[in-house]
Amino acid sequence: MKLKYIVKTLLIGLVFTACSKDSDSNETTATEPDEINNFVWKAMNSWYYWQPNVANLSDSKITSTTTYNNFINGKTPDALFYSLLYQRGTVDRFSWIENSNEIVQVSKIAEVEKQGGFSYGIYPKDASNTNMVALINYIVPGSPAALAGLKRGDVITKINGSQLTSSNYDQLENTQLTVTLAASVQFTNSSLVTTDKIGTVTVTKTDIDENPxxxxxxxxxxxxxxxxxxxxxxxxxxxxxxxxxxxxxxxxxxxxxxxxxxxxxxxxxxxxxxxxxxxxxxxxxxxxxxxxxxxxxxxxxxxxxxxxxxxxxxxxxxxxxxxxxxxxxxxxxxxxxxxxxxxxxxxxxxxxxxxxxxxxxxxxxxxxxxxxVGSNTLYDSPAYDYASYANRSTKHKWQLQPITFSYYNKDKDAxxxxxxxxxxxxxxxxxxxxxxxxxxxxxxxxxxxxxxxxxxxxxxxxTTNPSLSLRISNLAAFNPTNTAKGLYIEDYKRLKKQ
CATH class of the missing domain: 3.90.226.10 (2-enoyl-CoA Hydratase; Chain A, domain 1)
Structure with missing residues (x-):
């Protein structure tokens, strides 16, 4: 029998805002709550780790039906969700919402994923943090990237013919991409300088269950x-x-x-x-x-x-x-x-x-x-405290991945x-x-x-030039999410309290 379990996940990197259409939020009057947004708010009110810190998630918000309905209505589900996050981008960098009707760039939970088969890190070419390169960490054997001839240590300078930048590097997650590789890499006192190889390499993603x-x-x-x-x-x-x-x-x-x-x-x-x-x-x-x-x-x-x-x-x-x-x-x-x-x-x-x-x-x-910190997936299943995939509403395909817990070592050290x-x-x-x-x-x-x-x-x-001014602090903001699997627990109910 297939296990039914709640997924919990720790995610890194960027928060992707799912594409949404106005039609996903039905027009309602102040006397009727939008069905999807009602799910978003109430699930967040129940589970969100920082719920006590968010005024708009206070239990008092639902004491007045008119006030509550006017607050949640007229917004797309993703707009409502992200408005409820606690200091989004600073304290909460990781919560996200997904509509599985839309194409999601990175599957953060699935074991089998659409991948090109290469892991990479994004590095600024200088202190301006504008122009970037992608260093290939490793190649999955037998993957599209391997078949295309990419290898560990290759440096990507362009994506689909354009210089890789802080604005377009997410295109490396596209279903199909064409990349230009560096022929040489050199360092000055303050920058990384590359020359390009002639020609390009095209990679098309396919389903991969990568052996870790x-x-x-x-x-x-x-x-x-x-x-x-x-x-x-x-x-x-x-x-x-x-x-x-x-x-x-x-x-x-x-x-x-x-x-x-x-x-x-x-x-x-x-x-x-x-x-x-x-x-x-x-x-x-x-x-x-x-x-x-x-x-x-x-x-x-x-x-x-x-x-x-x-x-x-x-x-x-x-x-x-x-x-x-x-x-x-x-x-x-x-x-x-x-x-x-x-x-x-x-x-x-x-x-x-x-x-x-x-x-x-x-x-x-x-x-x-x-x-x-981490999260468990929330579904529109209010009778099961939004935790049941099997009993979710089938009227829509929105689901939430908000931060719901923090974790510590056995001594609960900070x-x-x-x-x-x-x-x-x-x-x-x-x-x-x-x-x-x-x-x-x-x-x-x-x-x-x-x-x-x-x-x-x-x-x-x-060795690199010892006076190279680029430091690790420049890198953290450009950490891609293609290697992130998060942290999930097959059955959180089995936790034993000590």
């Missing part, structure tokens, strides 16, 4: 058996592949782990909890993460505990559907090294913040996104604005050294191995 266990290699240095694992999304339908990767590390005698989460935008909470157990395994049944909802849903507050079992899911109708449980393969490590970037978010940040309560976690790279790495790497250094996974010319991996072995690795890696 992207790369594993055993490296031996100075008596250390070092496992290097690239993990790009916490996808529950690949829990068995992740567990198998740790079984391989067991057989390889791995006693040090470098976990590459630079391109990991999040995913299943259950998978994140299982990953922690795979890394150590000594704290079965101990609390790992604490979820905190608004006062109307205090009954949902609670812990998720570590377990010696991992749930295995298969996709049915694009939903992870439970199949069986497996015993977790654990390395019993007491220290790990995690590679992070300005694209590391949600479940990846959770892994760092929550795991460090049990083992030593050394971070290498750049500041992360800073996403310590979260930082962002995770600052223990060892910082200049992100622009990757332009000259973004080699294939596992190559120690990669400055992030090189640093991790040096920390593990206490020895300096001699490589032919290139």
């Amino acid at each position: 266990v992207a790369y594993y290699e055993k490296k031996v240095y100075g008596g250390k058996n070092i496992g290097y694992l690239v993990y790009n999304s916490f996808k529950s339908d690949y829990n068995d592949e992740l567990n198998t990767a740790f079984a391989k590390m067991q057989s390889d005698g791995i006693n040090e782990l470098v976990l590459d989460l630079r391109y990991n935008g999040g995913g299943s909470l259950e998978t994140a909890v299982a990953l922690a157990q795979m890394i150590n395994g000594s704290f079965t049944n101990k609390p790992y993460i604490y979820l905190d909802f608004n006062n109307k849903h205090n009954s949902e507050d609670g812990y998720e505990n570590l377990s010696d079992k991992v749930k295995i899911f298969n996709l049915i109708d694009n939903e992870p559907t439970f199949q069986r449980e497996e015993s977790i393969n654990s390395l019993a490590l007491t220290k790990i090294y995690v590679l992070v970037s300005f694209q590391t978010a949600s479940a990846s940040e959770l892994t760092i913040q929550c795991l460090k309560k049990y083992v030593s976690v050394i971070t290498i790279g750049e500041e992360t996104v800073g996403k310590f 979260n930082p604005a962002k995770i600052t790495p223990d060892y910082e790497i200049n992100p622009y250094s990757t332009f000259l050294n973004l080699v294939e996974f596992g190559n120690v010319k990669d400055p992030y991996l090189k640093k991790a191995i040096e920390l593990i072995t206490g020895q300096t690795l001699r490589t032919t890696a290139k």
Whole structure:
């Protein structure tokens, strides 16, 4: 039987406003509330994490039927929704609304997505933050991007014939796109300079269920058996592949782990909890993460505990559907090294913040996104407190993804604005050294191995101009969402309050 569950998700990057038409909001009088907008307001009033901070979401708003109807009527559902957010763009950067009748640029929940098959990061070419380039982080094997000849480390300078800018880089999410690649990349004291290759590359998106266990290699240095694992999304339908990767590390005698989460935008909470157990395994049944909802849903507050079992899911109708449980393969490590970037978010940040309560976690790279809140999908099903997909109204296809909870480590410590790495790497250094996974010319991996072995690795890696004025703070605003999976929980009702 297919599982029915509420999806919760942590998202990074931009908030996409769904396209809407005036016809989506029916004309009403002040005595009758607009049906869709009534759903939007009441669902937000019930679940929105910052509901007490938004005057227009106060319970007093519905004490006068005329006042309430006049407030919600005459607006499109998305306009109403975004008007209800608490300090949108500063405090709440992540809530969104979707009408599935419209084309949505990025599927933030589905396991199978329309993708071109390449992950990228957006970088300003200078301090003006206007002209951009896109650095390709990796290519999904067998994807349209792979078939088109794109590779890790390629630099995109133009999209559909136009210079990539802060205004048009979202076109990289189009169903079909044509890109121009850089032939060379150079640095001055204050800018990144590129020359273009002749010709272009065209990529057309297709449905992809990407395997997030992207790369594993055993490296031996100075008596250390070092496992290097690239993990790009916490996808529950690949829990068995992740567990198998740790079984391989067991057989390889791995006693040090470098976990590459630079391109990991999040995913299943259950998978994140299982990953922690795979890394150590000594704290079965101990609390790992604490979820905190608004006062109307205090009954949902609670812990998720570590377990010696991992749930295995298969996709049915694009939903992870439970199949069986497996015993977790654990390395019993007491220290790990995690590679992070300005694209590391949600479940990846959770892994760092929550795991460090049990083992030593050394971070290498750049500041992360800073996403310590999450959401569950809300449907027009008022009899079920807007939480039931099966019992939703079929008169429309609007659904909400507002922030509904914050999360903390087991001790409920305050979260930082962002995770600052223990060892910082200049992100622009990757332009000259973004080699294939596992190559120690990669400055992030090189640093991790040096920390593990206490020895300096001699490589032919290139360096950027040390006086380059571009800093990480310029990058965070241009983090694309194509790698974001969010954080979801297959069944939040099973949380046990401690």
